[in-house]
Amino acid sequence: MNRKERRAQKKSGGGGGPVRQVPAARSNASAISDMLLGLGGVQKVVPAETPVAAAVDPVHSALAQLRLGETLATKLDRLQVSLATTPNSESLLYQVARLQVRLDRRADALITYRRMLALDPGHAEARHMVAVLAGEVPEKANEAYVAALFDAFADSFDEKLVGWLDYCAPQHVAVAVRAALGEGKVAARGIDLGCGTGLLAPELRGLVKHLDGVDLSPKMVEKARARKMYDALTVGEIVAELGKHHGGYDLVAAADVLSYFGDLRALFDAVRAALPDDGLFVATVEKGVGARYQAGKSGRYQHGEAYLRKRAAEAGFVVLSLEEIELRKEENRPVVGYVFALRAQETPESQSAKLSATSLDDLVAGLTAPQAAAVAAAAQRMIGKGFSIGWAIDLGGCLAPQAADLRTLAQHLDMVSEDPARSRRAFETGLYDDCDSDAVIAFLENRPDHYDLIMSADPAIVRADPAAFFSAVKIALALAGVFIGVFGGNADALGEAAKAEGLFLLATEPLPDGSVCLIAES
Numbered sequence: 001m002n003r004k005e006r007r008a009q010k011k012s013g014g015g016g017g018p019v020r021q022v023p024a025a026r027s028n029a030s031a032i033s034d035m036l037l038g039l040g041g042v043q044k045v046v047p048a049e050t051p052v053a054a055a056v057d058p059v060h061s062a063l064a065q066l067r068l069g070e071t072l073a074t075k076l077d078r079l080q081v082s083l084a085t086t087p088n089s090e091s092l093l094y095q096v097a098r099l100q101v102r103l104d105r106r107a108d109a110l111i112t113y114r115r116m117l118a119l120d121p122g123h124a125e126a127r128h129m130v131a132v133l134a135g136e137v138p139e140k141a142n143e144a145y146v147a148a149l150f151d152a153f154a155d156s157f158d159e160k161l162v163g164w165l166d167y168c169a170p171q172h173v174a175v176a177v178r179a180a181l182g183e184g185k186v187a188a189r190g191i192d193l194g195c196g197t198g199l200l201a202p203e204l205r206g207l208v209k210h211l212d213g214v215d216l217s218p219k220m221v222e223k224a225r226a227r228k229m230y231d232a233l234t235v236g237e238i239v240a241e242l243g244k245h246h247g248g249y250d251l252v253a254a255a256d257v258l259s260y261f262g263d264l265r266a267l268f269d270a271v272r273a274a275l276p277d278d279g280l281f282v283a284t285v286e287k288g289v290g291a292r293y294q295a296g297k298s299g300r301y302q303h304g305e306a307y308l309r310k311r312a313a314e315a316g317f318v319v320l321s322l323e324e325i326e327l328r329k330e331e332n333r334p335v336v337g338y339v340f341a342l343r344a345q346e347t348p349e350s351q352s353a354k355l356s357a358t359s360l361d362d363l364v365a366g367l368t369a370p371q372a373a374a375v376a377a378a379a380q381r382m383i384g385k386g387f388s389i390g391w392a393i394d395l396g397g398c399l400a401p402q403a404a405d406l407r408t409l410a411q412h413l414d415m416v417s418e419d420p421a422r423s424r425r426a427f428e429t430g431l432y433d434d435c436d437s438d439a440v441i442a443f444l445e446n447r448p449d450h451y452d453l454i455m456s457a458d459p460a461i462v463r464a465d466p467a468a469f470f471s472a473v474k475i476a477l478a479l480a481g482v483f484i485g486v487f488g489g490n491a492d493a494l495g496e497a498a499k500a501e502g503l504f505l506l507a508t509e510p511l512p513d514g515s516v517c518l519i520a521e522s
């Protein structure tokens with residue numbers, strides 16, 4: 001029976017359908033995974049003879065919990081008898097520790113996990129659980145533990161989470177993404193952090209054009225790959241993976257993954273750095289308390305609302321929404337969480353961090369326009385070898401790669417762009433004498449008879465109002481000054497617009513990409 005049918009059955013109060021039974025002899029890995037993932041109790045809380053609807057009744061549920069406790073205690077007694085005869089059995093220690101945690105016998109569980117560690121000091125799960133049960137609250141679940149945990153769980157993940165536990169974090173994430181994007185809008189590039197078997201992919205596919213996924217567990221990623229819904233999948237750690245994609249995503253999503261991170265500072269910073277300004281980060285957490293995070297007995301983390309808001313603000317996000325939700329069931333009780341949507345904010349820190357993280361080559365590449373070479377070549381032709389002019393300017397700042405050549409033609413080379421980040425980047429290259437951030441037309445109008453050479457390799461500059469643009473060029477050009485620009489669109493019409501503003505048209509040259517290079521004199 002699928003989830004929909006089960007829901008319908010619940011609503012109608014019907015029962016008697018097949019109820020999933022956990023096989024008696026389950027592997028240790030599977031059993032421990034169930035406990036650590038909050039799946040414990042599935043087989044008992046919903047007994048075979050009980051209609052599903054009855055299990056949510058509080059009295060029935062309390063009785064079921066009681067019966068479950070009794071059953072678990074009996075089982076624990078039995079296992080401990082066996083352990084007394086084989087004290088170094090890792091498999092028995094596993095099962096005993098698991099039952100002790102489920103019965104909330106934390107001090108006993110700590111002793112058992114320590115015994116496991118004494119036998120195998122590198123045991124990742126035992127290390128994590130010892131830390132949690134000893135009250136240390138590690139900053140994050142260690143990677144080996146998470147990978148092993150989910151590798152062991154990959155084959156049954158979808159069936160247990162969706163089929164048994166009404167898992168719906170992916171649906172909550174999708175609703176929040178849709179609302180944050182705005183009706184009918186789609187993100188260009190997204191990444192699903194801790195993608196697991198890929199349950200979030202079908203929910204997100206209509207909301208993002210390109211979707212990547214990353215997860216620590218190779219087996220979970222294998223399952224996600226089989227879905228054929230991701231453009232690229234990586235086995236890796238989230239923070240490390242985000243570090244390779246500076247500003248590379250418009251949307252970062254994470255469903256039920258932050259419960260394996262305690263301190264969210266490094267994660268939020270990495271997400272912020274992977275997003276451009278205005279990029280979106282949407283995720284779920286298990287609900288914690290206050291301005292802190294907690295580690296539950298299960299080894300998973302919970303985060304308080306105040307903590308989330310504080311970390312979000314520190315990392316440079318504004319909170320678009322933060323809502324309480326039900327993530328899934330655990331021991332037949334709802335697990336309450338939050339789904340939040342954050343928008344990346346422009347901050348002075350984020351801007352200078354972006355700039356200082358960029359190499360000179362990247363800075364220059366970021367300023368390049370394909371038409372820049374044509375403009376520079378035309379400038380060299382026009383001025384001629386051995387000659388030098390006084391003042392030149394690059395409108396839009398696309399000529400940085402040619403700046404060294406242009407400097408042999410002009411004693412002073414300026415740059416202006418309406419985009420402050422672009423001007424700042426141009427300044428950082430050290431290739432220009434002066435870099436301004438201003439509206440190009442107003443900038444030129446304020447510098448009458450100033451430039452001997454005005455160049456534009458940025459076709460967008462003229463697009464809005466050709467007449468106003470050529471008029472400003474005419475004002476700023478010194479006597480016998482030359483204008484060289486590359487534009488899209490109709491060459492004749494542009495030539496006419498230039499002439500109408502008093503420029504003397506010297507040439508219009510078609511370029512291989514369909515644009516046109518226009519050369520004019522004042």
Ligand SMILES: C[S@@+](CC[C@H](N)C(=O)[O-])C[C@H]1O[C@@H](n2cnc3c(N)ncnc32)[C@H](O)[C@@H]1O
Pocket residue numbers: 146147150169170193194195196197198199200214215216217220236237238239254255256257260
């Ligand atoms: C509970 S599952 C959720 C999977 C999926 N997001 C979903 O909604 O079905 C958590 C996943 O996060 C992954 N995970 C946890 N911490 C991680 C980390 N630091 N880096 C990469 N993956 C991580 C786990 O391997 C696991 O597949």
